[in-house]
Amino acid sequence: MGELYNENLAWVYDEIYQGFIDYSAEYEFYKNLCNDHNRNRILEIACGTGNLAKSFTKDFNMYAGLDFSESMLNIAKEKFPPGNFIQGDMRHLEFVNQFDTILITGRSTSYLLNNTDLKQTFKSVHTALEDKGLFIFDCINADLFMPYILKNRNIVHKSNSNKKQFERDSNWVKSKSKKYHLIDWKSTYYQLKDTEKIVLGKDSTLFRAFTIKEITKALQHSGFKILEIIDRETYAFNTNVYVCKKE
Missing domain, CATH: 3.40.50.150 (Vaccinia Virus protein VP39)
Incomplete structure (x- = not known):
C-alpha cells in the first residue's frame, strides 16, 4: 500500500x-x-x-x-x-x-x-x-480496466466534500509483469482554494486487477x-x- x-x-x-x-x-x-x-x-x-x-x-x-x-x-x-x-x-x-x-x-x-x-x-x-x-x-475487472488505462493513462478526478474542493491527478502505467495484471499508480492530491491549487501530497503504489x-x-x-x-x-x-x- x-x-x-x-x-x-x-x-x-x-x-x-x-x-x-x-x-x-x-x-x-x-x-x-x-x-x-x-x-x-x-x-x-x-x-x-x-x-x-x-x-x-x-x-x-x-x-x-x-x-x-x-x-x-x-x-x-x-x-x-x-x-x-x-x-x-x-x-x-x-x-x-x-x-x-x-x-x-x-x-x-x-x-x-x-x-x-x-x-x-x-x-x-x-x-x-x-x-x-x-x-x-x-x-x-482486468478485462475492462487494462484496455481502459491504455487510452487513459492520465486522468483527473475532482471531489467536493465538506465544503472543500479537491483534485486527484493520476498516472496509470501497466507493469512489465507477465504473470499478473499489475498497475503502477502515481497520484498527486490537491486542495483547490479560490485560484490556488495547493499540493497536499503525492502517492505511488502498485495494485492489481483480476x-x-x-x-x-x-x-x-x-x-x-x-x-x-x-x-x-x-x-x-x-x-x-x-x-x-x-x-
Whole structure:
C-alpha cells in the first residue's frame, strides 16, 4: 500500500473519498446483500476511516471493522468512538468467534499482488467464517480496466466534500509483469482554494486487477462456492462484486 493510507495522507483519503463515493448508497448495497441472506454478524475488512461502520453497527447484531492501516483506524475511532475497530492483516485473521458474513470493501483486494497473498486471504476468510458463511468482496475487472488505462493513462478526478474542493491527478502505467495484471499508480492530491491549487501530497503504489477466471480458481481452491457475480460501476472504473458461500 502507498502513502495515502499512512499518517501523513490518511486525512486526505478521508476527505477526498467522501466526494468520490456515495457512502449511503454503498452501505445500502452491502446491507441489501446481507439481508437477502439473513446475515447479522459482520466483519468488514478494509474498513478504512469507518465510513460504513456507524450504519452497520446500527442495523446488525454485531459489526467489527478491520484495517491494516493504524492511521486510518485512528480517524475511524475519532469519527465513531463506539465502533469495534481492529488493526490486522486480511491474510492472517485471528478471531475466537466466527462471523456469518465477511466483506472486503473498497476494491482492497487490489493490494493482493500475487497468488500466494490472494489464496492466503481467501483461506483466512474461510477459517473466520461459520459454516455456510457469506463472503462478499469487490475487485477491479482486468478485462475492462487494462484496455481502459491504455487510452487513459492520465486522468483527473475532482471531489467536493465538506465544503472543500479537491483534485486527484493520476498516472496509470501497466507493469512489465507477465504473470499478473499489475498497475503502477502515481497520484498527486490537491486542495483547490479560490485560484490556488495547493499540493497536499503525492502517492505511488502498485495494485492489481483480476480476471473472473483468476478469482474463480482461487475461490474454488479455498473452499468457496460463487453464488453471484455483480457487475458494478464506480466513480472511476467498473468492478466485479463476488457473493460467495463457505462450503
